Amino acid sequence: MRLLIVEDEKRLALSLAAGLTAEGYAVDVVHDGLEGLHRAAEGVYDLVVLDIMLPGMNGYRVCAALRAAGHDVPILMLTAKDGEYDEAEGLDTGADDYLTKPFSYVVLVARVKALLRRRGRAGGSPVLAVGDLRVDTAARRVFCGEDEVTLTAKEFAVLEQLATRAGEVVGKPGILDHVWDFAYQGDPNIVEVYISALRRKLGAARIQTVRGAGYRLVAAS
Secondary structure: OEEEEEOOOHHHHHHHHHHHHHOOOEEEEEOOHHHHHHHHOOOOOOEEEEEOOOOOOOHHHHHHHHHHOOOOOOEEEEEOOOOHHHHHHHHHOOOOEEEEOOOOHHHHHHHHHHHHHHHHHHHOOOEEEEOOEEEEOOOOEEEEOOEEEOOOHHHHHHHHHHHHOOOOOEOHHHHHHHHOOOOOOOOOOHHHHHHHHHHHHHOHHHEEEEOOOEEEEOOOO
């Protein structure tokens, strides 16, 4: 899943990005409200972590503009302010949750996961089934039949992209966009490395290569 952090405190933003990346998310960071609005409006994010006190445009206005334009991406607001009025204002503009600085990183991760689970339930079952393969996107667990398969965070993220569009061809650029952040400048063939790892763990027949187009997740024969 892809997250956007809009936070002008650069050390905090980069620290959050590093932690959430380690949790298996693709994370992009911007430090300006106008840039945050532009990025969030592209519609490629599963959740936005949005500070209130931002240059260019404050978080309240960013949130309100996104909601006015019809974007329903979950928004977790961060602020150094405190008090019921500030929280009410944030929620009134359309934020889904609110966290006051200083906060525990563990609490932030828990809030992020809760918002993503909530969105998953709204959009359908969090368990993606392809034959006897089950991918639990909420618990981040994978089962082949009755056996649980242990995956790394990146392996799970690649599999999730394939399982979300099971039976369809998923291109390498699409996997890169959702599993690695926009700043990734490495070898795009890194996707092949993770596909190979998934085939070893799940069985080669489950992931087909469509030459020149991408990969397709199918039920094991």
